[in-house]
Amino acid sequence: MAYTLAEKILLAHSDADEIAVGDLIMVRCDIVMANDVSGPVAFRAMEEMGATKVFDRDKVVMVADHFMPAKDAVSAGLQKRLKEWSLAQGVHFYDQGRGGIEHKIMIEDGFVVPGSVVVGGDSHTCTHGALGAFGTGLGSTDIAAALAFGEFWQGVPGTILVTIVGDKRRFVSGKDIILDVLAQIGVAGGTDKVLEFVGPGAEALSIDERLAVSNMAVEAGSETGIFPADEKTAAYLEGRARQPWEPVRSDPDAVFASKLTVDLDRLDPLIAMPHLPGNIQRVSDVTGKKIDQVYIGNCGNGTITDLRQAAEIFRGNHVHRDCRAIIVPASQAVYREAMAEGLLEIFAEAGLVVSTPTCGACFGGGNGAMAAGESALTTTNRNFKGRMGSGEAEVHLANAWVAAAAAVAGEIVNPAEVLA
Amino acid sequence: MIISGNAVCVRGDNIDTDVLYPGAYLNVDDPQKMAPFLFEGLDPKIREELVGETVLVVDENFGSGSSREHVPQAIRASGITCVVGKTFARIFYRNCFNLGVPAIVCPEASAAAGKGSVVTVDTDTGVVTVDGQEFQARPIAPFMLDMLAAGGLVEWSRQRSA
Numbered sequence: 269m270a271y272t273l274a275e276k277i278l279l280a281h282s283d284a285d286e287i288a289v290g291d292l293i294m295v296r297c298d299i300v301m302a303n304d305v306s307g308p309v310a311f312r313a314m315e316e317m318g319a320t321k322v323f324d325r326d327k328v329v330m331v332a333d334h335f336m337p338a339k340d341a342v343s344a345g346l347q348k349r350l351k352e353w354s355l356a357q358g359v360h361f362y363d364q365g366r367g368g369i370e371h372k373i374m375i376e377d378g379f380v381v382p383g384s385v386v387v388g389g390d391s392h393t394c395t396h397g398a399l400g401a402f403g404t405g406l407g408s409t410d411i412a413a414a415l416a417f418g419e420f421w422q423g424v425p426g427t428i429l430v431t432i433v434g435d436k437r438r439f440v441s442g443k444d445i446i447l448d449v450l451a452q453i454g455v456a457g458g459t460d461k462v463l464e465f466v467g468p469g470a471e472a473l474s475i476d477e478r479l480a481v482s483n484m485a486v487e488a489g490s491e492t493g494i495f496p497a498d499e500k501t502a503a504y505l506e507g508r509a510r511q512p513w514e515p516v517r518s519d520p521d522a523v524f525a526s527k528l529t530v531d532l533d534r535l536d537p538l539i540a541m542p543h544l545p546g547n548i549q550r551v552s553d554v555t556g557k558k559i560d561q562v563y564i565g566n567c568g569n570g571t572i573t574d575l576r577q578a579a580e581i582f583r584g585n586h587v588h589r590d591c592r593a594i595i596v597p598a599s600q601a602v603y604r605e606a607m608a609e610g611l612l613e614i615f616a617e618a619g620l621v622v623s624t625p626t627c628g629a630c631f632g633g634g635n636g637a638m639a640a641g642e643s644a645l646t647t648t649n650r651n652f653k654g655r656m657g658s659g660e661a662e663v664h665l666a667n668a669w670v671a672a673a674a675a676v677a678g679e680i681v682n683p684a685e686v687l688a
Numbered sequence: 689m690i691i692s693g694n695a696v697c698v699r700g701d702n703i704d705t706d707v708l709y710p711g712a713y714l715n716v717d718d719p720q721k722m723a724p725f726l727f728e729g730l731d732p733k734i735r736e737e738l739v740g741e742t743v744l745v746v747d748e749n750f751g752s753g754s755s756r757e758h759v760p761q762a763i764r765a766s767g768i769t770c771v772v773g774k775t776f777a778r779i780f781y782r783n784c785f786n787l788g789v790p791a792i793v794c795p796e797a798s799a800a801a802g803k804g805s806v807v808t809v810d811t812d813t814g815v816v817t818v819d820g821q822e823f824q825a826r827p828i829a830p831f832m833l834d835m836l837a838a839g840g841l842v843e844w845s846r847q848r849s850a
């Protein structure tokens with residue numbers, strides 16, 4: 269029987285002899301992750317299930333990243349609970365200042381390998397598809413069961429094959445590829461499906477750019493956004509991977525739910541306009557709109573690649589006097605890399621706030637909320653009403669070049685216009 | 689299982705979990721304390737309609753976005769016994785079943801219901817009744833029916849660990 273990449277992974281992690289789209293199966297997890305928001309809710313549910321110990325402490329990762337550093341005493345209490353539970357269970361635990369944003373550090377630290385199943389108490393666990401894993405987000409009660417028994421129930425999803433062709437033009441990044449997919453299929457177009465990215469344009473993407481693409485698969489409603497492992501994946505995992513792995517690919521005669529193409533030769537920098545990630549325009553069609561705050565960061569777009577792109581714009585430039593800008597390296601490792609390369613100096617010089625690695629304002633948790641009537645341009649993944657503070661604020665999503673350029677101009681602008 | 693209640697309609701497609709339960713309140717981890725923030729980013733006045741046993745009636749791709757279980761937890765704690773919609777976002781959908789609050793996919797019933805309609809759902813047959821008018825919902829997988837009968841994933845798992 270011919271299977272897609274996602275089907276092969278699920279089949280290998282279940283007791284079924286064969287599977288078909290729509291079948292409901294129990295799937296074994298290689299890694300279970302939660303954070304300061306989803307973890308404590310899951311711990312309660314796990315206790316109620318009568319389970320006292322996790323199924324395998326080496327396969328559990330807890331990360332304090334959402335309200336980190338704690339915004340108030342209540343949030344501090346959640347992090348205390350997360351830490352105490354993690355120490356008592358003996359699982360992997362990333363404390364304040366020791367890691368950063370969950371998805372980025374799990375990838376950096378080799379927890380995610382091609383062909384594995386990663387579940388996280390966070391919808392952007394789909395990011396792990398960048399390394400060829402079935403990474404998917406679950407709620408806290410699902411996570412509780414996964415912590416206790418090492419498995420979760422799952423309907424076998426169909427797969428949408430996304431073929432990326434052509435060469436990226438100037439100021440186009442991974443972010444624009446996934447925004448183009450959203451423009452094509454909409455915010456519910458990937459429901460009960462996996463996105464699989466193939467083709468010369470996909471192979472040419474760096475791991476950082478693949479993170480940006482996979483990160484927003486859930487914005488199309490998809491379970492995960494997966495890149496078949498290749499030499500780039502292997503090179504990245506060299507000396508990093510915590511478990512052996514084999515590359516997995518879709519069978520040539522696998523059946524796909526649908527197919528679409530992203531043509532890089534024709535792709536312009538894109539932007540998601542308020543208040544929906546699928547509300548896509550070309551940047552050049554919406555220039556001139558005033559921006560009050562720029563936010564460069566998050567699990568998929570706070571990579572060294574994003575920071576280098578931002579630094580290209582900020583070198584010799586200054587944040588506009590009517591605009592504020594925050595830059596958030598996704599992990600301590602990215603932070604240190606940026607420091608070693610002199611990027612943090614460029615940002616501070618240009619008048620940005622350089623933040624600790626954290627989720628923070630990406631989900632409205634703190635460190636950069638928006639006031640009513642203000643507009644933000646961010647490299648994050650959601651621009652829902654109220655996502656970054658006031659429900660009367662507007663959020664736009666774009667790549668790091670576009671975001672940095674808007675900070676310099678104080679309005680949406682084509683990046684070429686502000687290069688110093 | 690037969691579930692019923694008075695309809696509370698929340699109209700609009702792609703209603704996301706951020707407006708249903710804004711990020712600033714995610715530092716609450718006790719499900720009993722989540723209900724006061726339900727619909728906070730959408731329209732807090734909807735909470736006033738949640739009297740007695742209610743059925744939430746929604747449109748397309750309801751619950752898109754975050755995996756935050758705070759939304760279905762607050763839904764359950766508010767006396768909402770089930771959600772009837774045209775389509776649901778996947779994580780929200782499974783979270784609902786895990787908490788014993790079924791999300792029923794039945795576009796016709798969603799369209800027929802209005803504020804205060806009496807809605808009854810037979811989860812086994814998939815028949816949804818709106819003010820006496822019958823509609824057929826999409827089928828629910830046997831595993832999910834088992835889990836519902838147990839009361840949700842916590843209870844189902846407790847039986848399993850016993």
Ligand code: SF4
Pocket residue numbers: 334369370371390392566567568626627628630631648649
């Ligand atoms: S950075 Fe934003 S999108 Fe990523 S895990 Fe944190 S809150 Fe979620």
